[in-house]
Amino acid sequence: MDIVKIVLTVIYVIAALAIITVVLLQEGKSAGLGSLGGGTSSSNNSYWDKNKKHSLEGKFERWTKATAALFVILALVLMILN
Template structure:
């Protein structure tokens, strides 16, 4: 049981570091002055899910979900 706990804690720390890294790579959500004239919504904005930003957003959601589940699991084991 002790080895399993250590392995899970290492995975927990690695997922936490990966989440920090992915979040820091994302662009900010502020549209700036382009939002005043309606220039914020473009073809690029509509197809964001297929872009690198969309991929980072999806990985952030998945990583956060795994991080929370692992935190609950580690709490039960301790």
């Protein structure tokens, strides 16, 4: 049983590092001060919004969700095993 805990702990740490890395690689979601005056229009963003999941940013978002789910599941499993 100790070997299982060690393996799960190593995977848990790798998942934590992966979440940190992927989140840091993502672009910021805030529009900044430019949005105060209404500087963005929805017509300029429509193509980007439709095809966002195929871009690198969309892949980062999917990887963030997957690694976060793995992180939470492993945390629960490790808690039960202790």
